[in-house]
Amino acid sequence: MTKTTNHWLTITAAxxxxxxxxxxxxxxxxxxxxVRELPxxxxxxxMRALNRTAPGPFALIAFCTAVVCAVVVVQAAVRRDRTAGxxxxxxxxxxxLAAVVITGAANIPISASIDALDPAAPDTAARWDDLFTQWLWWNHARLLACLAAxxxxVVAMRPQPSPVVTYQR
Incomplete structure (x- = not known):
């Protein structure tokens, strides 16, 4: 893969x-x-409506991006790019971590627990508040991990300095 192709893959991943x-x-x-303002x-x-609509085009974008990221890493490793790699x-x-691990290990199970809540149960409001707070904190973690990524x-795409060549007499 050419350096230009790798650069465009990195831009796509970013x-x-x-x-x-x-x-x-x-x-x-x-x-x-x-949502928190609602009874x-x-x-x-x-939240149940959001859970039904979430596995749509957004999920496809997230997982396609993960594939592009993996290709970029493989290419950087193959080129042994010690600066960008x-x-x-x-x-x-x-x-x-954000798109796969946190989503799969935290947000999806919490969403399933929210879907299973019985609105008529006496402890539903307290359970809802607890699950809502957990889901939101894990979402913040996903946001921060995506920001870091x-x-x-962007740092990986910065221009590389030309190697210094010294001549000996």
């Missing part, structure tokens, strides 16, 4: 991680605070 982080940002700062029963209904590897690790990809 944009993908930024877009994914933007979705997490929107949820953390706009969507979830609005428990309505908040649960809103570690940054690309760190970016990919941060993104996979995007920053690392």
């Amino acid at each position: 944009v993908g991680t930024a877009l994914t982080g933007g979705v997490f940002f929107d949820f953390s700062l706009v969507v979830m605070p609005a 428990a029963e309505q908040g649960i209904a809103a 570690p940054w690309v590897a760190a970016a990919t690790a941060a993104f996979l 995007t920053a690392a990809f």
